[in-house]
Amino acid sequence: MAAKSSSDQDLLLKQLKAFDESKAGVKGIVDVGIIKVPEIFIHLPIVHSQVTETEFSIPVVDLADAAIGMGRHAEVIDGVRQAAETVGLFQVVNHEIPKRVLDEMLQAMRAFHELLKEVKAEYYSTDIKRKVSFVGSHKLARSSSRHSWRDSLTCDMSSGPLYPQELPEVCRDITLEYSKFAHKLSVRLFKLLSEGLGLKPDHLIGLDCANGHLVAGNYYPPCPEPELTIDSGEHRDVFFLTILLQDNITALQLLYKNQWIDVPPIPGALVVIIGDFLQLISYNRYISDTHRVIAKKEGPRVSVGCFFRYVQQEISAQRVYEPIKELTSKENPPIYRGTTVMDYVTGNFQKGLINGVPGLEYLKV
Template sequence: MASPMSSWTAFFDLPIEQKEKYANDQASGKIQGYGSKLANNASGQLEWEDYFFHLVYPEDKRDLSIWPQTPADYIEATAEYAKELRALATKVLRVLSLGLGLEEGRLEKEVGGLEELLLQMKINYYPLCPQPELALGVEAHTDVSALTFILHNMVPGLQLFYEGKWVTAKCVPNSIIMHIGDTIEILSNGKYKSILHRGMVNKEKVRISWAVFCEPPKEKIILKPLPETVSETEPPIFPPRTFAEHIQHKLFRKSQEALLNK
């Protein structure tokens, strides 16, 4: 399939009044749609990004009414990309299952299977930043997802915390970045690690990334270490929680950190 990145980028070139037609409203629980961040994070730095967030798979759970109608090929290009990425997620989950000594379909089943694993896409648009040393695109965090897939516009900025320092991911043409999120770390009892990462901004180039988060249904799946990953010498290191409870746990921790940093 052709790359849908040009279609996704075109949305952010629209006049602000057109983009705001798709604005989200997180205060009322409407998280899908267009948004903008310009606020201090827990570390006191500015977050500097526009974004568009929406569920892209399964098809029967999408809300096309909040998908951009402009550019004209946005819906078709995004739907086709989501279908291809869902097939890739199955392949990756099979390999990760085998790496734990499990049947190849086990992890996919544990995160919702073909019917209920959700693909949520967040397009991150980082405008030129005159003082990048004072801002971050996205503050340091781990993803709550099972897997995260990332495309980018070849402008460096994704950083991973590795061996005690921040390392900038290389921009490899025609590649997709994949990393493991909290869900797989929990199911594997820490044998697979959810990577701490952040997004940097640039004063010379606009940076854009397209992240797709593969997430289990919020209330139906209990996340806890699989029995096969636990032993007397390796007891469970995570308590049982639904995916929704895990998200709330992380939000609570973040709010506590913010209070401590005031």
């Protein structure tokens, strides 16, 4: 459903202004007892289709004994490589993040989002330079007035020093602890992904793939009309790698062979998602997948994403990323031009969102 006149658009903008000024997020709308989805959240009807697990199952990689020199190392490399090459999304078990940490992280993010709105309002901001910010909903694209059905607390763990007191007290200690575990896991994964490309283990680390990350605690209130809106629209992740912690309600879906497939939560597992920049530098060996998070009547639901990306200093340095030279040759020249992360995010990625194609298409030689 789309606005058909300037008056419709004005109404949407007024609704959005009122929504932002409330600083209460999507949860604030639900708390007043709505039975209809407000106009600013309505999209075309969402088809919640899926194929059965007997036709396709999301890859699961057991990282146990993945250290160099141990017997399963080659098997683990092969599992990660195959999943990254064929699907672009997989789950990992035996990742060495304690169950206690996973449980407490989800509980703490739920606790933050269920604070009184007056307390959360202190963190409410749409300023992308702010290191800790709470925001209600997200635009599906810069050109759109339609928003997604979720609230997020984002914590930039890498752009300059993040002082503990900047984090909300209710989730402060566990966010810092979980962030350290997630970074350690990302280093393991980047080493395995490097070896899967036939490179030295530290190759991707040397490209600063694990230097910076953002922690986003997402809260999805129950939706009265889930067929009209979406928690996170169809997209591909921009950066190198995402590590996602889900609760026990299935809502994440992968687009595989033109069908939406549920990514069922596995107790203790984490979802790993390949981003556009890893596809770019791996010369299309690894693929960035298309996925979404559907709205549901069940809830509230919680997830925590760790997005491994550039650090602030690299934006000013304008580092250019391009296909790794060791993966190209005269017979197989690079098919993508190099780009800085900032140019890609503000240019090609946005064009892709608007036109419904991967942003990498605009970088092809």
